[in-house]
Amino acid sequence: MRSLPLPSLSARTVYRTSISRAIPRHKQRLDALEQAVLNAADVFEAAASVAALHTLKDLAKKPVDEADRTQLTKTYTSRLVPESAPGNALYNVLKKVRHKICPLCGHRDVSTLDHQLPKMKYPLLAVVPINLVPACGICNGLKGEHVPKAASEQTLHPYYDDLADQQWLFARLKWTENRPPEITYFIRPPKGADRVLAARVIRHFQMFCLAELYGPNAVREMSNIRGILRGMNAAGRHKYLLLAEGSVLVDKDAGGQNHWKRSLFQTLAGDSGYLEGGFDQF
Ligand SMILES: [Zn+2]
Structure with missing residues (x-):
């Protein structure tokens, strides 16, 4: 759920370089396809910039x-x-990202490129840079051959979608008698958010199993800070957690509004049960 700057490489450069050593009969075929690839890149760009990748059915043919x-x-x-x-x-070059963090999950390291529209279904877009998103292997596998059939089915495209200005990701701490407390993550679209974008963010959150990724991460984090919190009173813990939230918020590269740690610290700082002793249960 992080945005990335657009790749600086052009579709022409990547295509020509890649096919440069193809054997003659393949090279001839690929040279003849160059204009179709460049046209497809333009069509993709026009659609991606208005979140309309679901309209590109003809390109698949x-x-x-x-x-x-x-x-x-x-x-x-x-x-x-x-x-x-x-x-x-x-x-x-295309795989290189600051901090090496996968923009799709915002947590694991980048290890591959994910095709926003799958290459098997859209071969003209196989090496078009704006269709290639740095990703971790798990996100790449979870997305698979997904093709959006409606606007709301489009997962976020890190080159064109940026959620950084508002908080979408929240955490909830649930206390149940005689059971260990549970932390869960969910999407709450900001007031006035575009309905299609809201549906897309939820789709993205579900497709990449982000609740299942962030929940256990949060429990580990809570276990890590337990010792620090023991040495403080409830007011001190509250202050510590607000500072921790602030440190994630100030550095967009390190986290920002929609980092799982931000939502975690925010929720813990506002939970009196946690501050007054509940922290010791994690
Ligand atoms: Zn990932």
């Missing part, structure tokens, strides 16, 4: 020729990704 489709897909798997491939240096 192109090119019709199966051998063309195969060679375009291989341009990613054989000509861009492998270490010995002509496009590998560009692959590494």
